Amino acid sequence: NAGVTQTPKFRILKIGQSMTLQCAQDMNHNYMYWYRQDPGMGLKLIYYSVGAGITDKGEVPNGYNVSRSTTEDFPLRLELAAPSQTSVYFCASRDRARGDQPQHFGDGTRLSIL
Amino acid sequence: QKEVEQDPGPLSVPEGAIVSLNCTYSNSAFQYFMWYRQYSRKGPELLMYTYSSGNKEDGRFTAQVDKSSKYISLFIRDSQPSDSATYLCATLSSGNTGKLIFGQGTTLQVKP
Numbered sequence: 721n722a723g724v725t726q727t728p729k730f731r732i733l734k735i736g737q738s739m740t741l742q743c744a745q746d747m748n749h750n751y752m753y754w755y756r757q758d759p760g761m762g763l764k765l766i767y768y769s770v771g772a773g774i775t776d777k778g779e780v781p782n783g784y785n786v787s788r789s790t791t792e793d794f795p796l797r798l799e800l801a802a803p804s805q806t807s808v809y810f811c812a813s814r815d816r817a818r819g820d821q822p823q824h825f826g827d828g829t830r831l832s833i834l
Numbered sequence: 835q836k837e838v839e840q841d842p843g844p845l846s847v848p849e850g851a852i853v854s855l856n857c858t859y860s861n862s863a864f865q866y867f868m869w870y871r872q873y874s875r876k877g878p879e880l881l882m883y884t885y886s887s888g889n890k891e892d893g894r895f896t897a898q899v900d901k902s903s904k905y906i907s908l909f910i911r912d913s914q915p916s917d918s919a920t921y922l923c924a925t926l927s928s929g930n931t932g933k934l935i936f937g938q939g940t941t942l943q944v945k946p
Contacts, residue, residue, distance in 0.1 A: 819866025
């Protein structure tokens, strides 16, 4: 039972490079989310999706893009990497928007931009 | 003002101690409140949730919400070294998006 799978686990980028963080879930969840976590700052929502073909901005979307062509996959794109994007990125999914339903998280991608 | 505020700690206690973790929130419309636990180099996982005011108990863990003061608490009794983790409070945002608003997280270390 894989749950939410994120790849890669670690990555070092140079300033100005681009990359895609992959996220896949095998629970047939409609709702998916991307967060970034910086030390002492909690989780900040970058983008979210309520179903295939539907995405919307979260709290900190600048410098990122997403797409949701299938229910399973929700990739996050960094177009021009900047040092401020050094962070740990978490993808999450949930079955319904109800408060008694948990969000299931992947184990994160640790990204350093130098 | 942040919508959910949490003292980031760190908090260090001896094994067997009672631990109290706290958050405050700003919007009285929030109804669902959660505690997520995050071990080092792992993603958060749901520990407990409560709806509206009141207490909820699960083993050594008790979650408490006081809506009159907009205060959320998590109590851990007989704390164990395995409880060492970061604890994040969260609330469900309004609307039908399932978005969560997280506090900053409190890092807890339980020493044997």
